[in-house]
Amino acid sequence: MDIILDFFKYIIGLGVTVMMPIIITILGVIFRKKISVAFKAGLTVGVGFVGLGVITSLMLTTITPVTKALVENYNFKLTATDIGWGVGSSLAWGTEVVPFVFVAIIATNILMIAFKWTKTMDVDIWNYWQPLFIASALYLTTGSMIIAILSSIINMAIIFKIADWTQKDVENVLGLEGISLPQIQTTGWALVGYPMNWLLGKIPGVRKINWSTEKVQSRLGIFGEPMLMGLIIGGGLAAIAQMPLSQVLQTGVTIAASLVLIPRMVSLLMDGLTVISEAAHEFMEKRFPGRELFIGLDSAVGIGHPFVLSLGLLMIPITLILAFILPGNKVLPLADLTALPFYMIFAIVPSKGNLFRGIFTGIVIVIITLYLSGAAAPLMTELAGQIGYNIPKDAVEVTSLAVGTQWYTWIVYYGLHWFGGIL
Numbered sequence: 001m002d003i004i005l006d007f008f009k010y011i012i013g014l015g016v017t018v019m020m021p022i023i024i025t026i027l028g029v030i031f032r033k034k035i036s037v038a039f040k041a042g043l044t045v046g047v048g049f050v051g052l053g054v055i056t057s058l059m060l061t062t063i064t065p066v067t068k069a070l071v072e073n074y075n076f077k078l079t080a081t082d083i084g085w086g087v088g089s090s091l092a093w094g095t096e097v098v099p100f101v102f103v104a105i106i107a108t109n110i111l112m113i114a115f116k117w118t119k120t121m122d123v124d125i126w127n128y129w130q131p132l133f134i135a136s137a138l139y140l141t142t143g144s145m146i147i148a149i150l151s152s153i154i155n156m157a158i159i160f161k162i163a164d165w166t167q168k169d170v171e172n173v174l175g176l177e178g179i180s181l182p183q184i185q186t187t188g189w190a191l192v193g194y195p196m197n198w199l200l201g202k203i204p205g206v207r208k209i210n211w212s213t214e215k216v217q218s219r220l221g222i223f224g225e226p227m228l229m230g231l232i233i234g235g236g237l238a239a240i241a242q243m244p245l246s247q248v249l250q251t252g253v254t255i256a257a258s259l260v261l262i263p264r265m266v267s268l269l270m271d272g273l274t275v276i277s278e279a280a281h282e283f284m285e286k287r288f289p290g291r292e293l294f295i296g297l298d299s300a301v302g303i304g305h306p307f308v309l310s311l312g313l314l315m316i317p318i319t320l321i322l323a324f325i326l327p328g329n330k331v332l333p334l335a336d337l338t339a340l341p342f343y344m345i346f347a348i349v350p351s352k353g354n355l356f357r358g359i360f361t362g363i364v365i366v367i368i369t370l371y372l373s374g375a376a377a378p379l380m381t382e383l384a385g386q387i388g389y390n391i392p393k394d395a396v397e398v399t400s401l402a403v404g405t406q407w408y409t410w411i412v413y414y415g416l417h418w419f420g421g422i423l
Contacts, residue, residue, distance in 0.1 A: 015126075017053060021046035023123050024276055027295075031279035041275040048269025052300055055265060059258040060338045062251055063234070063313070067337040069241035070320055078323060080377040083384070084335030085402030091383050092132035097145060101135045101152045102128060108153050109160065113293070118160040119167070120180045121280075122296035130184040131155040134409045137379060138416060140386065147416050155409050159184050160296075166190045167294050169349050174302050176270065178277030179295055181345070185405035186299035189346040189365055192407075196361040197350035211355040226263075226306035230256035233313045240317060255313065259306050266304035273297075302345045311348055311358045312341025318359075319366050331373045336401035343369070343405050365405075373404030 021042035028038025092098075105128055112118040131152040139148035163180040166187060170176050181187045201207045234255025238248040277295060284291040303309050319333050319340065347361035348354070377399040384398050 017046050017050045019125070020049055020123070024272065027123070028276050028279060031276065031283040033275070033279045037275065041272040044272030044275075045269055046272075048265055048272060049300075051265035051268060052262065055258055055261045056300065056303075058254060059262075062254040063237070063316075063338050065247070066238050066241045066243065066251060067316060067334065069243055070237075070317065071332065071334055073242050074320070074324075078330055078332035079396040080330045080374055080399045081332050081397070082334040082336050082373065082401050083398045085339060085400055086335075087384055087398070088133050088380070088400050088403050089129040091386075092129040092136050095136040095139060097135050097139045097148045098132065100145060100149055101132055104149045104152055105131060105156050108156050112157065112160055116291070117157075118164055119292045120160050120163045120182050120294045120296045122156075122160070122163075122182045124182065124296055124298045127183050127298060130406055131409065133403065134406070134413050137383060138413060140383060141379070142417060147419070151409075151412050151416050154412050155184060156182075158408065159187060162187050162190050163296060164294070166346070166349065169352070170302065173349050173352055174305050174308075174345075176266075176297075176301060177274065178281070179270075179273065179297055179301065181299045181302055182296040183299045183342075184409060185402055186302070186342055186345050188406065188408055189343065190350070192365060192368070193346035193350040193361050196347075196364055197357055200351075200357045200360060209354075209356045212353050226259040226310075227256045229306065229310055230259035233310060237313065237316060259309055262309065263304040263306070266301050269301060299342050299345060303341045305348065305353065307353055307355045307358060308345050308348050309341050311355060311362055312344045314359065315340045315344060315362050315366060318363065319370075322363070322366055323370055326367065326370060329370050329374060330377065330397075331370050331399055331401075331404075333370070333401055339402060343401075368407055369401055369404040371404075372407055372410060373399045373401055376400075376403050376410070 021039075023042070024045045025035075025038045025042035028041055029035060033041070102125075105122075109118070109120075109122050113121060134155060135148040135152045138151050139145060142148075159182045163182040167180040170179060170181055231252040235248050235252030238251040243251070273295060280293045280295070284293050303312070316337050319337060323329055323331060323333050343365060344358065344362050347365055348358040350361070351357040377397040380399045380403060381397045
């Protein structure tokens with residue numbers, strides 16, 4: 001079993017920048033593209049992911065000290081510290097369920113495509129950690145491998161259907177043709193984002209407010225450009241965090257660069273993916289007329305929209321304020337604050353890029369996330385101890401906003417946990 005686990009860890013350790021070119025090249029050959037064309041498409045995707053990773057990493061490295069300073073300078077006293085998604089991922093990939101759940105997820109995807117239950121072909125194996133986390137938690141708390149595997153099948157079947165349902169908006173709003181986003185912690189929020197957009201569209205006065213990219217740029221002129229918005233938001237956050245002037249300026253310029261360069265890296269990545277997407281369409285049309293096939297990718301490709309990234313950054317101080325004022329909240333947001341842009345995609349997409357509605361939807365998403373992260377804290381603390389994580393000395397419990405964002409998986413968790421208890 002250790003050899004199998006080490007193999008999966010090795011594959012995951014290669015990272016998206018190595019494995020995606022290999023996967024895309026293989027898909028290109030399967031879809032009857034010349035090896036040279038498929039290889040070039042795969043390499044282009046790899047280069048795009050490298051660029052996206054470098055810029056995203058730079059942005060996160062720059063904004064992390066700002067979020068820590070916000071927490072320290074405003075003296076937030078909460079008992080469950082957000083230690084980040086990495087611990088949840090480490091737990092997910094470190095248990096005996098990994099090979100069985102991994103195969104179950106792939107088999108579920110293949111069977112759903114074969115029976116026309118989904119159009120999404122999920123190649124984003126790195127984010128399998130999300131269903132794996134719940135599966136691992138169920139295995140460690142119930143001892144049942146069957147229940148653990150069943151949870152992953154249910155959770156992924158749900159997200160494949162949501163990814164199909166939201167694909168046209170992902171294509172039209174985010175510009176990702178033929179791409180879907182089957183990530184639980186991102187696309188799962190579509191089930192909140194669309195009802196919120198509908199509700200806001202029914203409120204007199206509010207329904208007429210439309211802060212779209214075009215309208216903001218036309219009203220604010222140069223200050224509505226992504227570059228200037230990044231400068232203002234990044235510099236403003238650093239100033240609120242009481243950081244030195246030099247760091248305020250550096251943060252502003254880095255975030256400005258991120259808002260300009262991330263869309264360009266996504267565009268480069270899409271150059272390679274378009275070749276495979278078109279090949280998949282032609283392949284399916286010849287053999288299965290009328291069938292569509294979407295390529296399921298990491299939600300990182302979705303933060304190229306300037307308002308997604310802007311909203312994610314704006315939600316950092318809002319999240320801290322909510323954490324402080326919400327009755328019964330015990331979660332101190334910290335490590336996962338920088339991941340907020342990924343969680344905000346479906347706060348923006350349902351309204352076709354309306355930042356005003358995105359803010360209100362984002363607040364609802366954060367409130368739900370804080371309470372769920374708090375509810376998960378005892379379990380997360382216990383499981384973190386089992387993998388040898390050193391709990392911060394100031395923390396009574398540990399948790400992760402990322403774990404809280406996987407909201408519907410907790411319904412599955414508690415349902416199957418109860419079911420396992422009566423067997």
